[in-house]
Amino acid sequence: MAGGLAAPLEASRLRQFAASTRQRPSRAVHRPVAATPPASATAARPSQLLTWLQESGAPPQKARVQTVKRNGQDVDITVASQPLVPGEVALRIPERLIVTLDQVFQDNTLAELVTTGKLSELACLTLYLAYEKKRGKESCWYDFIKELDRMQGRGSQGAKSPLLWGEGQAAELLAGSPVVGEIEARLAGIEKEYEELDAVWFLAGSLFNRQPFAPPTEQFTLPVFRQAFTAVQSCVVHLQGVELGKRFALVPLGPPLLTYSSTSKAMLKFDPASHEVQLAADREYDEGEPLTAWCGPQPNSRLLINYGIVDESNPYDKLPLSITIPSNDPLYRLKRDKLAAEGLSTQQTFQLSAATPLPEQLLPYLRVVHATREADVAAATFGEGAAPVAPENELTALNQLVTVLRLRLSRYRTSIEEDEAIIADPAFGPRPTVAARLLKAEKRILQGSLAATLALPGAQEAAAHAPIVTAIQMV
Template identity: 40%
Template sequence: MLPLSCQSSTLWLSLNLIFLHILHIQGLSSSADDVTHLHGLLKQSEELLQSESTRLAPFLAELDPSKHSLGYLYILEACTAAPNAKEQANELVLSIARFLNDCAAEQIRLAPDKFVSVCKRFKDQVMLLETPMRGVAPLLTAIRKLQPSSEHLTSLHPDFLLLCLLAKCYKTGQKRYRKALELLHNVVTAPMSTINAIAVEAYKKYILISLIHLGQPYIELVTCYVNGKISELEAYVQANREIFEIVSLLYLTFSLLLSEALDLPNRFGLETRTRLRVRIRLSLERAKEDVKSLEVLNKKQDEFGDLKSWMHKNGLPPCKVVLKERTSHDSKHSPIHYVAASEDLQAGDVAFSVPNSLVVTLERVLGNENIGKKSFWYPYIKELDRQRGRGQQAVESPILWTETELAYLTGSPTKDEVLERAEGIKREYNELDTVWFMAGSLFQQYPYDIPTEAFPFEIFKQAFVAVQSCVVHLQKVSLARRFALVPLGPPLLAYKSNCRAMLTAVDGAVQLVVDRPYKAGESIVVCEVKADSYFRCGPQPIQNSKLLLNYGFVDEDNAYDRIVVEAALNTEDPQYQDKRMVAQRNGKLSVQVFHVSVGKEKEAVADMLPYLQLGYVSDPSEMQSVISSQGPICPVSPCMERAVLDQLAGYFNTRLAGYATTLSEDDSLLADIDLDPKKRVATQLVRLEKKMLSACLRATVDLIKQLPDSTVSPCPAPYAPKLR
């Protein structure tokens, strides 16, 4: 046995080696070449990691599984190699599940054997805990990351299927035959070198479920068709309308029969074939009429009185508003609804008062997630779906725009905000499966539906946008009621920056008191009543970029509109720390955001100058003088002043040049009454941004003209502040 001092030295050396590997993992995970080099280092260190497996767990906290996936995998695989007690299994399951959800596919595919090993140990742990349901979603995520394509089977599929069977997490048992057919079809048609038992069993189930789901009605339909008796064929279809209906199926049935009739077997005579064609065409026309009638019926059911009548039925007291309709610019979408005065109103009148029983809050619905037609909230959910987050100009949020439509925002920071928000929504969507298996009690009504299978991303994004446009931030209420969806609230209410009316929580209700007179039929307006979880909370005015992002419209008279200029001290400057201290002393940061409000562009430029001048100080003695002074003003030489103003003017010119159009071109576009609505709101936004930037540029040029000596050359500035 080694002496104690030798053991301590060996332990110290091992820990240092492990720490060195952690540094390698952190530093070599950014590019493909770095990760390849890291992979070689990790393979050389496998013996060390295995020998120190019991000491590795704390080091995982130093790594980000989404950025350092390969290194995290090697350490996690070593950590889980030793047997674990049942008491430790729960913590281990959570740790592995988070890794499987967050890890980068391109990194873990470099070590597929280790990834499979970790996944199989994960399966063993959930089996040990006797909670197979907890393993379904993470293993599904792992399979998707390991697969080169969705058509490939992996060595994890048997483990995944085993957990699904034990958890009874399969579509057939839930009588979701169509989904079961789709999944079994994928199994049967997946590429395989040899026939295997899984494919054979899947094929048997596919035939069985096909007969259950599609069999009898269609077998009888074929029998009627083969007999050649038109009256029986037509009578059977009519008698089984409910079976064939999902109206499109009825239409499809007749369409298929029509196409078949054009090439009937020779055993039918010419007269019979002709009569059959005519009768089928007549039946097809009647089916089309049925479709049309159903669409009319659905439209009547969706009439704008529907939401309000549901509210009155469930406690909404008499109010002074009606729901009116505005035509959608997109023929694919229904007209939007908006709240209008039902009678003449005066400032101070209560337009409506929605009882708390009709207001959706965490307190009201958490744990009651029923969303079908039997749900109490169905009429309101139907209205949200109808509105699709469209604001008062009937345009969707740019989050739902195509790439071509987003090009209308070229040059505007709003385009980057839209893309960032869309990425955030995608991350939320990808987290659904993890939330589903870790917090199953929230989904108790749908315990076997994996969210990302039940709801495609596009549907989730549309729902996100619809809710985003409706959330109201109530004041002076408990946290559980602070964020609310209020029927008759946004986006049914219009927005005006100069309005002071807002939805307010009162005793037992949420009410709207108008701040101006209205004539009957006029649209009701409010100030900003939405809490934007990505930017801030509170009922406060909002700039146009956020109005477009959240509601799909722009307020051209918005007195609170603004743009942002970000300035940053140069971190490579030897005097960076001193400048940072001076900036903080004067209420600024090393990366400072300046807000340029409409109509106050000169003031904004004046506010930027001292900060930029601080960044231009290069002489150490001058810097000491600045540190010892108490004010925000730096000593400014003529050449420094010219350099600062030149940089600022160049910045504004660069931003203006980044837009696809000029101000005069924007004016011409907006004069076209047939301009695409999305392009119109985008043009309105960029035009207002360019007007503010142009005003800033004019203010800067005016300052240059006021310099005592315009011939002075700008000072060189190796560490000039950065503007973006």
């Protein structure tokens, strides 16, 4: 399975950049495809995947594969092949044509490796399909793998996961966003799993009893494994209400061909009566309209990393605000005990969102962590009606909150207006466009949190005050 590269550049350079084998069932879908730009120059084409499904005995589908132009990129998507009404089943994929882990778990040894955290489900599926690919046409998954290779993990907005972007591109295109750190952590995790592959090879021989090939790290380089891992990650469906071995599933005509939406009410579900994974329409569809499925309650950062998409109307989008009390704080133990009584800790992360720009416990928490007197810690209350404990404490808490929100906004290299211009111009291409969508959404959340803070009593005075130096860490 091949991977892909992308390129991130700062706002002033963006325009230049644009120029220059078996059988398995599974569980319900959680997938996203955010605001998908209008499709242009749509075209139907024969689908090798549909042909393979038909020849493999799958029932007729009320869907087809169609090529659309998005952000200057040809993208294949699953669309309705006829008008659909709510509740009508559009996709019916038999269990035997779905790749799941219980095809891989041929002995308890490998299952134990996964359940004890030795190797993730995604790494197991990646390794399994990588070796199946080497079997070529001898593999019963040959046609499916060939289609996965062709798509290369490209999402419905035309961009690949930033895990496959070129070196330094994510840091440049997504500058200012905490997602850069998440990408780095995910890449480090993939590398760690790569280093464990040979252990699986030697300890779980039944997985590879049909594979006359060398151990994984001799067969696949880290870049090849990372590309294959990301392609599998972009396709996997999380099915609900099934046993563990069927929880992660690769479903033909599912993602990334299937459009993910954070607001769709349709889900890919395993039907135990028919032993099929099915997608029922949640609304009326016209022929040729892209089919959508719910991606689950995932923030845009996860949608981008997993599927290369961003949903600007995502109601589950959020940004973390992390606060840490240093252990050398003179009131550390008193604050720790006070916070513990509220189910909070001395290292706490709050989630900012459009719906909740200021989480209910955030300001009371800041009053406790910025307290310099025992009486102020004792006076702090949580919940409805929580009030300031002292004027100087309230000034510090609000000043610190305004300061960190302004600082985070200042780290972005583009304004929302510049992001919107990139999104509106197809010349920029998929990666700068999807990056601009993410940055715009994050700035909206931070601006909303800042506005909500400035509307609090005493906040204007605190905002006019010079940043107050404290030992509390806020990022």
